[in-house]
Amino acid sequence: MHTLKPSDKAHSLADQAAHSVDHAIKSTQRVANEALEGLASGVQHLRHQAAPLLGGASDELNDLAQHGMDNLRDEARHVRHQAVHMRDEAAHYIKNDPLKAMLIAAAAGAAMMAIYSVFSRGR
Numbered sequence: 001m002h003t004l005k006p007s008d009k010a011h012s013l014a015d016q017a018a019h020s021v022d023h024a025i026k027s028t029q030r031v032a033n034e035a036l037e038g039l040a041s042g043v044q045h046l047r048h049q050a051a052p053l054l055g056g057a058s059d060e061l062n063d064l065a066q067h068g069m070d071n072l073r074d075e076a077r078h079v080r081h082q083a084v085h086m087r088d089e090a091a092h093y094i095k096n097d098p099l100k101a102m103l104i105a106a107a108a109g110a111a112m113m114a115i116y117s118v119f120s121r122g123r
Helices: 006-096 098-121
Strands: none
Touching: 006 098
16 A cells, blocks of 8 residues: 655645646636626627717727727736736745645635626626
8 A cells, every 4th residue: 555655745735736726817817808808899899889879979989999998908918917926926835835725725716616606697
């Protein structure tokens, strides 16, 4: 019978926790991207509907819509950058304190599922 040393178990648990954190971050990114895409689609739809009604103001509306889309892209890029930074910090933390990291990962997973359920109810 082969038993794992406590250090091997800790590394295994740390790897599992890192995978859970990475999965949670990717799920959050996916939900955020879907929300941003839905918002961008809504802005585009409104822009196309409003342009004929506004006549001469359509150029200004197009500029505002483009500015909004640019802001959305910038925010999405910022969120992705923060998620990568958080992932790197989480990996470092997991290596230093694997048991505590597992408990935090479990709580984060529960929070992500709650957020996902809120977004999925709207569809």
